[in-house]
Amino acid sequence: MRGKPKLAVYWTGGCGGCDVSFLELGPALLDVLSQVEIVFWPALVDTKRADLEELPPRSITATLVNGTLRTEENVEMVRLLREKSQLVVAFGACAHLGGVPGLANLASREEILRTVTGNGFRLAPPPGGDAEDSPPELLGAARPLADEVAVDYTVPGCPPMPSLIGPFFEALLSGDLPDPGHVFAQEQALCKECPRTREDRKLTKVLRPHEALPDPQECLLDQGMICMGPVTRGGCGAACPKAGMPCTGCVGPTPEAGDPALAMIAALGSLVRAGDEGPAAFAAEDRVLDTLVDPLGTFYKYSLPVYVRARRAA
Amino acid sequence: MKKIAIDPITRLEGHGKILLYLDEKGGLKGAVLQVPELRGFEAFCRGRRGEEMPQITERICGVCPEAHHLASAKALDAAYGAEVPPAAWAQRELFYNCYIFSDHLLHLVFLGGPDLLLPADTPKSARNVLGVLQAYPELGREVVAVRARAQRVLEIVGGRAIHPVFALPGGVARAITPEEAEEIRSHTQAMVALAEKLVPFFHEEVLPDPGYQSLLASPSAHLPTHYLGLVDEGGAPHFCRGKVRAVSSQGAELFRLEGAAAMERIAERVEPWTYVKFPYLKGLGWAGFAAGPESGIYRVGPLARLNVAERMATPLAQEEYERFLDFFGEKPVHATFAYHWARLVEMVQAAEAAHALAQDKALTGTEIRGRLGKPGEGVGVVEAARGTLFHRYALDENGLVRDLDLIVATTHNAAGIGLSVKQMAEEVVGKGTLDEALLNQIEMAFRAYDPCLACATHFLPGEMPLVVEIYDVEGRLERRIAR
Amino acid sequence: MAEDFEPKVVAFLCRWCAGAGADLAGTSRLRYPPNAIPIRVNCSGRVDMEWVMEAFRSGADGVLIGGCHPGDCHYVSGNYKTRRRVYLLRKVLAEMGIEPERVRLEWVSATEGAKFARVMREFVSELKKLGPLHLEGAERAAEPVAARGRS
Numbered sequence: 001m002r003g004k005p006k007l008a009v010y011w012t013g014g015c016g017g018c019d020v021s022f023l024e025l026g027p028a029l030l031d032v033l034s035q036v037e038i039v040f041w042p043a044l045v046d047t048k049r050a051d052l053e054e055l056p057p058r059s060i061t062a063t064l065v066n067g068t069l070r071t072e073e074n075v076e077m078v079r080l081l082r083e084k085s086q087l088v089v090a091f092g093a094c095a096h097l098g099g100v101p102g103l104a105n106l107a108s109r110e111e112i113l114r115t116v117t118g119n120g121f122r123l124a125p126p127p128g129g130d131a132e133d134s135p136p137e138l139l140g141a142a143r144p145l146a147d148e149v150a151v152d153y154t155v156p157g158c159p160p161m162p163s164l165i166g167p168f169f170e171a172l173l174s175g176d177l178p179d180p181g182h183v184f185a186q187e188q189a190l191c192k193e194c195p196r197t198r199e200d201r202k203l204t205k206v207l208r209p210h211e212a213l214p215d216p217q218e219c220l221l222d223q224g225m226i227c228m229g230p231v232t233r234g235g236c237g238a239a240c241p242k243a244g245m246p247c248t249g250c251v252g253p254t255p256e257a258g259d260p261a262l263a264m265i266a267a268l269g270s271l272v273r274a275g276d277e278g279p280a281a282f283a284a285e286d287r288v289l290d291t292l293v294d295p296l297g298t299f300y301k302y303s304l305p306v307y308v309r310a311r312r313a314a
Numbered sequence: 315m316k317k318i319a320i321d322p323i324t325r326l327e328g329h330g331k332i333l334l335y336l337d338e339k340g341g342l343k344g345a346v347l348q349v350p351e352l353r354g355f356e357a358f359c360r361g362r363r364g365e366e367m368p369q370i371t372e373r374i375c376g377v378c379p380e381a382h383h384l385a386s387a388k389a390l391d392a393a394y395g396a397e398v399p400p401a402a403w404a405q406r407e408l409f410y411n412c413y414i415f416s417d418h419l420l421h422l423v424f425l426g427g428p429d430l431l432l433p434a435d436t437p438k439s440a441r442n443v444l445g446v447l448q449a450y451p452e453l454g455r456e457v458v459a460v461r462a463r464a465q466r467v468l469e470i471v472g473g474r475a476i477h478p479v480f481a482l483p484g485g486v487a488r489a490i491t492p493e494e495a496e497e498i499r500s501h502t503q504a505m506v507a508l509a510e511k512l513v514p515f516f517h518e519e520v521l522p523d524p525g526y527q528s529l530l531a532s533p534s535a536h537l538p539t540h541y542l543g544l545v546d547e548g549g550a551p552h553f554c555r556g557k558v559r560a561v562s563s564q565g566a567e568l569f570r571l572e573g574a575a576a577m578e579r580i581a582e583r584v585e586p587w588t589y590v591k592f593p594y595l596k597g598l599g600w601a602g603f604a605a606g607p608e609s610g611i612y613r614v615g616p617l618a619r620l621n622v623a624e625r626m627a628t629p630l631a632q633e634e635y636e637r638f639l640d641f642f643g644e645k646p647v648h649a650t651f652a653y654h655w656a657r658l659v660e661m662v663q664a665a666e667a668a669h670a671l672a673q674d675k676a677l678t679g680t681e682i683r684g685r686l687g688k689p690g691e692g693v694g695v696v697e698a699a700r701g702t703l704f705h706r707y708a709l710d711e712n713g714l715v716r717d718l719d720l721i722v723a724t725t726h727n728a729a730g731i732g733l734s735v736k737q738m739a740e741e742v743v744g745k746g747t748l749d750e751a752l753l754n755q756i757e758m759a760f761r762a763y764d765p766c767l768a769c770a771t772h773f774l775p776g777e778m779p780l781v782v783e784i785y786d787v788e789g790r791l792e793r794r795i796a797r
Numbered sequence: 798m799a800e801d802f803e804p805k806v807v808a809f810l811c812r813w814c815a816g817a818g819a820d821l822a823g824t825s826r827l828r829y830p831p832n833a834i835p836i837r838v839n840c841s842g843r844v845d846m847e848w849v850m851e852a853f854r855s856g857a858d859g860v861l862i863g864g865c866h867p868g869d870c871h872y873v874s875g876n877y878k879t880r881r882r883v884y885l886l887r888k889v890l891a892e893m894g895i896e897p898e899r900v901r902l903e904w905v906s907a908t909e910g911a912k913f914a915r916v917m918r919e920f921v922s923e924l925k926k927l928g929p930l931h932l933e934g935a936e937r938a939a940e941p942v943a944a945r946g947r948s
């Protein structure tokens with residue numbers, strides 16, 4: 001590679017946490033910054049869209065996109081960036097899986113607009129402006145980056161933590177990149193790196209985090225909390241279980257688990273008990289399962305747009 | 315007619331573009347700050363588990379997730395009628411002061427700061443954090459290192475540095491160990507040491523700069539609005555507890571109320587031509603897009619907090635506050651670019667307060683959860699780095715969110731930001747050829763607020779209007795610019 | 798539409814019981830609607846909920862899971878696990894806007910050919926009432942996730 005690699009960072013419908021997450025590299029960030037040339041990064045530098053449009057195709061070494069795709073403008077921008085870049089990286093859960101804003105897909109675009117703005121909502125250009133100045137249309141649904149452009153790598157997490165960003169930059173800067181499609185996290189489940197002791201105990205109740213103070217050493221799932229550890233990729237160091245809170249799955253499901261909701265349903269189906277198994281316990285088992293409220297929002301907190309594509313037509 | 319687009323506006327949080335419309339003679343016909351984003355949090359938070367809200371609403375904004383996290387937890391405390399034990403509050407407050415410190419540092423070095431720390435003619439390719447690091451290599455590195463320490467405290471207490479997981483209705487997730495408390499103290503000490511260095515740095519390197527002096531004095535950046543912010547019992551700014559105090563543009567107290575009651579005093583103006591709502595003080599009513607004593611428009615954030623306060627809570631901050639007031643010689647201070655200085659005063663208080671909390675025995679207390687009642691409705695209010703943040707939830711009998719309402723910092727400031735950008739655009743357009751440096755000056759007008767468009771648009775697409783209606787002395791509408 | 802709509806059913810049948818029950822229904826020439834595509838499994842406990850979703854995405858209007866009666870499962874508790882999984886899956890389907898009745902779990906022993914035939918008749922008529930399941934974006938979803946987006 002001649003010269004410093006050129007880097008672009010762009011946000012679509014996200015929260016900015018992914019941009020800020022670079023800063024979590026702390027002093028190591030300065031080393032990374034000194035080894036790359038930043039050509040576009042609205043959060044930190046003043047390059048504008050017009051500057052970007054003038055760049056020759058494939059002149060950016062790598063573009064990291066964070067945020068879910070939410071508007072037509074998002075799509076235009078990521079296509080433009082794809083054209084200008086050799087590598088495109090889905091950075092963070094929103095770009096990877098649709099992310100928390102992807103929960104919006106539980107409602108239709110029309111319902112969202114209705115909740116937000118009331119009836120009779122219409123986009124318009126500012127007075128005195130041309131049609132092209134009106135705000136961009138919303139897409140019908142929130143979508144992950146890979147729906148619109150080819151994605152070479154994924155750095156997952158909401159936001160990706162330094163333990164996941166670091167290896168990506170190492171690979172990028174050394175030029176020793178893994179096969180395309182690589183996700184910079186473990187293939188194994190989070191439970192492997194979680195310090196809590198796990199015994200696959202039977203669940204006789206579902207406990208919500210505010211309902212009890214969990215034992216500090218024992219597995220949270222064993223204690224009845226819905227922890228997504230068994231179906232989530234490792235790589236974050238089990239940050240949430242260490243902090244006394246169940247994993248909500250931000251790094252995304254392991255390749256083995258696939259659909260995180262279905263994988264959790266399989267796991268919970270095995271673990272839930274209300275006394276001895278058998279017809280006499282059915283009703284009581286159902287009551288235990290009923291205490292698991294909002295399963296869709298719980299299991300697909302970060303990944304609804306990828307796994308719940310098939311939606312019943314309204 | 316000519317159109318100039320600044321797209322995207324940069325070094326702030328979130329998406330935005332500015333459109334300027336000029337007539338044939340190059341005069342300004344209109345200016346629009348467009349925020350082309352909508353994520354629909356309002357819609358999809360309904361039906362989620364209440365206790366998840368601190369972890370969902372924080373995804374509104376990755377720059378101030380801590381503010382949403384805690385506002386949300388406070389709303390849940392109220393919704394469950396919980397008494398939060400002192401040990402839990404010690405954790406929350408320590409965490410929160412570290413966040414304010416860290417966020418203000420972020421602005422200083424990465425976002426708005428480069429405008430002030432670098433000469434106005436700095437080419438845009440260098441007008442950023444890298445330029446700052448080149449100009450001030452030592453201090454720059456120290457800022458990055460100490461910010462990492464503050465973030466480390468956030469990680470210890472919050473579980474994760476960005477998008478923390480620790481606050482729950484009635485308390486926090488787990489107790490802090492004595493070893494952790496010791497590590498925390500070493501970090502908060504470094505924070506205080508940095509704050510002690512930043513004050514003289516500001517007075518030697520930033521304040522005397524003629525560019526900054528002229529911005530502070532500029533009539534185009536003088537906006538006499540009312541102000542709103544949290545204060546403690548002694549009248550000092552508090553970032554996450556206390557009462558909401560409002561003072562008028564002339565400095566008189568308008569009210570001092572608990573969060574829920576204060577929220578009642580705020581109405582939101584809906585304008586047919588935009589999707590952003592404009593909060594204003596109900597008591598004064600809506601008098602169009604104008605500052606002044608009769609208008610209900612108020613501002614929030616660092617400058618507002620210093621304006622509603624009677625003093626600062628900690629000694630070094632108090633000293634700097636006095637220098638600040640002496641400089642302006644009036645209170646409230648209406649100079650928009652004083653937001654930057656106010657941020658420094660707050661950074662000092664946050665560091666000192668964090669260090670005091672780190673030494674408090676309560677921090678390692680093990681009684682960290684208050685008893686919860688039946689789920690109902692509640693309001694939580696905190697001061698985000700950018701200003702007052704309200705969360706209001708109604709929970710159903712299963713503790714699922716039935717309804718919610720958020721008023722975020724940048725939304726409170728929407729009208730003020732619009733007015734400031736407009737003022738600056740008029741001044742800049744009057745200067746003739748619109749080069750890049752002049753256009754940046756327009757961006758500087760709102761970077762002073764450190765606005766967070768991600769917060770402002772958690773559910774709203776569309777435009778923040780930059781409407782100025784200019785009235786003649788008799789109050790007749792003389793000119794309505796743009797929208 | 799209900800008149801000429803013939804629902805497509807995928808039936809996952811345990812080979813020890815429901816599968817044998819279905820065979821019996823066939824050899825006994827019991828009349829039941831021919832809408833089901835039967836798939837034999839070793840135990841209802843082996844039915845991956847992913848298969849159920851895959852069936853819907855591939856055009857099924859209903860999915861039947863047939864397992865051994867309580868106490869008769871060859872793997873002791875496969876049928877109990879499946880019962881709990883189906884209970885949860887149906888909740889999730891409901892939230893996705895898919896009628897939970899489209900997934901049906903039945904205990905059918907090897908000797909209950911008649912029961913199998915009755916279950917099928919009931920299920921098909923219920924699905925006719927529900928109408929076809931038209932999933933938006935189903936083709937896209939059918940693509941394996943890992944392959945999407947590669948250049």
Ligand code: SF4
Binds near residue numbers: 158
């Ligand atoms: S992945 Fe998480 S941190 Fe990143 S933009 Fe999305 S919500 Fe924010």
Ligand code: SF4
Binds near residue numbers: 194195196198222228
């Ligand atoms: S607490 Fe969660 S991550 Fe840790 S072992 Fe248990 S299930 Fe796995």
Ligand code: SF4
Binds near residue numbers: 236246248
């Ligand atoms: S524990 Fe789970 S939710 Fe928490 S950071 Fe790790 S992957 Fe994300």
Ligand code: FES
Binds near residue numbers: 842874
């Ligand atoms: S063997 Fe038939 S259900 Fe398990």
